[in-house]
Amino acid sequence: MPAACVARACGATISLATACLVTACGGPPAPSEAAQTVGSWGATAQFVTERWNQSAVSRKFTVVTLRRAGSELEALAKKVAQLPDTANGRATLVAGLREIRAEIAALDTAAVHDDHATAARIAPKLAIAAAQMDTLGQRLQSQQQAQSK
């Protein structure tokens, strides 16, 4: 019966979809993807700090966002550590990740203590580090695409 076939097909689709989503990777991400994610969180931390210094967002929100960035990068660092030593760009990625995590931790402390001056000093360095990670990610992605062709 067509209706039963549609129902069974959809049931299979949904089961497959759920299985894939539930088992969604515990494994390490590709270095290009990881670099862009690190750059993204670094840029987010810089953006929220810049907005906080201009009184566009509250200190509470700034702390929430910086802590979120910190915890996401901590989780990412564990996955990046699983990358093989010979992975393209690994060393630069690990160094950049360490630097950005340190800057975000310092920003978090500054935000907690309402220290705008320290935050204003750290934010530009973070912007540069984040941009470098983003560039690394795009370069690695281009290399990956060129290799796959």
Added chain:
Amino acid sequence: MKRILEVALGLVTSIGGFLEIGSITTAAQGGAAFTFQLGWAVALGTICLALLLEMSGRLAAISKHTIVDAIRERFGFPFSLFPSVIVLVVSFLVMASELGGVALALQFVTGIGIRWWALPIAAVAWLLLWKGTFGMVEQGVSLLGLVTLVFLVGAIKLHPDWGAVAHGLVPTMPSHEPAHYWFIAVSILGASITPYLFIFYSSGAIEDKWDSSYLPINRITAGVGTLFGGALSLMVLVVAGSVLVPRGIQVDSVEQVALLLTHVLGRWGFILVVASLAIGPFGAVAEIALASAYIAAEELGWNWSEDVAPRDAARFSMFYTVLVFLSVLPIALGLDPLKLTMISMVLTAASLPVSVVPFLLLMNDERYVKEHKNGWIGNTAVALIVLMSCVLAVVSIPLQFMGG
């Protein structure tokens, strides 16, 4: 005069009630990852939803049946049980993600973690349903949801390349990360075409005692109102593309969405976006709980109405009560609201044929809609979009998670 007011209210409700956590975050993700290239997914999802809403209103007005009622009657219990259960399960996940969205907005303002907010939000939503009427649930929160017009204001002030925005309304192949592109396209479609919306709409038409004289109002509310609401969703994508792409920021959390309008609108940009993240999803929590109770009651033949006292529809009222408080669990147990949102949107897209195909058959059955059957354009458009959503969901999910 009364009808003009009804049209106006219906339009306002469609616009103010359109954006919720799914449509906001998926559009923002699309904009941040691919600038304006995924505008077509927003447009396609909106058009499909407008068609489905108009059909559900027409079915209710002419046949005096809701969608679930008509599916049970026309196809029998063993068949109708399947789409009802699927829609209930998927809607529950969506409701939990909406609750998470409200909790996040409150966390942004107070600093208090989302796990602490889950239960109070559920309690307030329950109180609205317990003590309120259908009109209050549908229109009250939607009127507050007009705050989401801030995305339109922000988009205009950002002076994007409107030519590129228009170009994005035409489907194109992605320039990079194809698996991610199609995954976000699917989630945008799933966020737009959520079954609870047209089930809620048809039940609401019965609550409001629509007849054939309401068909023009239905066309305007469902058609024009939804298109305006979809335009707001497009503005979220435009804003994200304009603000986040130059900064190299992806949307991996709702915090990044809250920053979208802080540069161009300052403090008010933050306040109004956070308000949007709270009000829209809150309305969705109440609507989904009510829609789920409608599904159960109509499927099983219980008394149902949001316009009577809870004791006069006891099983119906207890169903949404239990559901609202159960939806606290995923957030209270620490599931990430954004990840939950993405999962529920993609599962929605994958499950669309189950709810839409029987509905389309009803819309072509003269015994229900008499001379107001679907035209071939409506049938073809809905069938193609739904089929495409399902196929994309099946293909893109494995690609996304297996690094394709």
Added chain:
Amino acid sequence: MSERLHLIHDVLDKMVLGRDKHRLGRVDNLVLEIRPDEPPRVVYMEMSGAALLNRLGRIGRATAQWIASRGRDTPRLPFRVAWDLVREIEPASVVVDVDSASSRTMAWERWLATHVVSKLGG
């Protein structure tokens, strides 16, 4: 010529309304009597979870039997409305000469209303 009634299309799964036009439930099953030397005739409409489960195949029937026999020597019968209590078959519903307020099919509704909903201020 008498009007024809299509049991599956016109009756099964339809909403049932009591004499006060309040919802009683749905026609979850139809029971026909097989008589020797006479055509079968409809005797009851069943309205209950057990009747629904019986339509879901082997597992549904087994579940219905298990629920019906829990704590009883003889299994509890599903709620039935005699066919001769049917007053009207409308396009969207079947109206029966039953008082919905006291009907057994509304037992859970009444219990919830009295013991739970009222206590929550509903």
